[in-house]
Amino acid sequence: MNMKKTKxxxxxxxxxxxxxxxxxxxxxxxxxxxxxxxxxxxxEIVEEFYDADVSGADPIETRPGFSALLDRIEExxxxxxxxxxxxxxxxxxxxxEAGIVALIERNVQVLTASGDDLTETxxxxxxxxxxxxxxFAQLEKARLVGKLKAxxxxxxxxxxxxxxxxxxxxxxxxxLMIATAKSLRRKPxxxxxxxxxxxxxxxxxxxFLSHSGKPFTATAIARMVGER
Numbered sequence: 001m002n003m004k005k006t007k008x009x010x011x012x013x014x015x016x017x018x019x020x021x022x023x024x025x026x027x028x029x030x031x032x033x034x035x036x037x038x039x040x041x042x043x044e045i046v047e048e049f050y051d052a053d054v055s056g057a058d059p060i061e062t063r064p065g066f067s068a069l070l071d072r073i074e075e076x077x078x079x080x081x082x083x084x085x086x087x088x089x090x091x092x093x094x095x096x097e098a099g100i101v102a103l104i105e106r107n108v109q110v111l112t113a114s115g116d117d118l119t120e121t122x123x124x125x126x127x128x129x130x131x132x133x134x135x136f137a138q139l140e141k142a143r144l145v146g147k148l149k150a151x152x153x154x155x156x157x158x159x160x161x162x163x164x165x166x167x168x169x170x171x172x173x174x175x176l177m178i179a180t181a182k183s184l185r186r187k188p189x190x191x192x193x194x195x196x197x198x199x200x201x202x203x204x205x206x207x208f209l210s211h212s213g214k215p216f217t218a219t220a221i222a223r224m225v226g227e228r
Contacts, residue, residue: 005042005043005044006043006044006079006080007043007044007045007046007078007080008038008043008044008045008046008078008080008081008082008111009045009046009047009048009049009069009072009073009078009080009081009082010031010034010035010038010045010047010048010049010081010082010083011048011049011050011051011065011066011069011081011082011083011088011089012027012030012031012034012048012049012050012051012065012083012084012088013030013050013051013052013054013056013063013065013088013089014026014027014050014051014052014053014054015053015054015055015056027050027052029084030083030084030088030113031048033084033113034082034083034084034113036113037082037111037112037113037114037115038082043080043082045082046078047072047078049065049066049068049069049072050065051063051064051065051066052065055091056087056088056090056091056092056095057090057091057092057095058095059095059098060090060095060098060099060102066099067217068197069081070102070106071196071197071217071218071219072197072218073103073106073108074106074218074219075195075196075197075218076195079106079107079108079109080108080109080110080111081103081108081109081110081111082110082111082112082113083110083111083112083113083118084112084113085112085113085114085116086112086116086118089110089118096118100118100119103119104119177203177208177224178224178225180202180203180206180208181199181203181221181224181225182224182225182226184198184199184202185199185221185225185227195218196218196221196222196225197218197221199221199225200215200216200217200218200220200221201215203215203216203221204216
């Protein structure tokens with residue numbers, strides 16, 4: 001394979017809690033295979049994302065490790081992801097293709113430790129499956145939007161005021177959260193600005209969490225500090 005020197009991030013997944021832990025070898029095997037491939041190809045692994053105890057049938061969008069991987073890609077521009085094999089990415093074909101579509105849309109190449117390019121588009125079957133996955137994703141999105149609209153309409157019919165989700169400025173009544181985020185982004189740490197993810201971690205440590213009770217994504221932090 002003719003490949004330029006590049007940076008990549010790795011993605012690992014174990015499907016059962018029995019495979020997770022310091023005395024288990026599933027993640028070690030995956031990591032070893034990925035690192036060996038990267039070394040052969042002259043690729044530098046800059047970060048690893050790991051979904052532990054996550055079924056291969058679970059939708060890509062529900063996986064915390066994969067969601068963090070997308071945030072990382074959007075934040076720093078790494079455009080190569082390496083997995084041990086396609087089963088680590090997902091076991092069901094539709095789930096595989098839905099995740100691959102999400103990465104293709106971000107101009108990301110997905111490689112396996114054996115050198116297969118999962119984002120390769122010359123295979124007619126893969127192209128068809130990605131189109132099908134895209135159709136189902138759009139259908140599910142439209143269905144959800146329709147359900148939410150119907151629920152809002154029912155509430156309005158009873159005279160209840162229906163509002164959208166509050167902005168960060170509206171929910172941050174004291175202004176402390178946004179001020180802290182902007183300050184952390186503005187002030188350099190050892191001569192380098194803090195990353196959006198590190199700001200999210202600091203906010204979480206101080207009790208500032210998203211509406212779902214989880215740390216803010218890099219995209220949310222970027223909106224807070226006025227970068228989006």
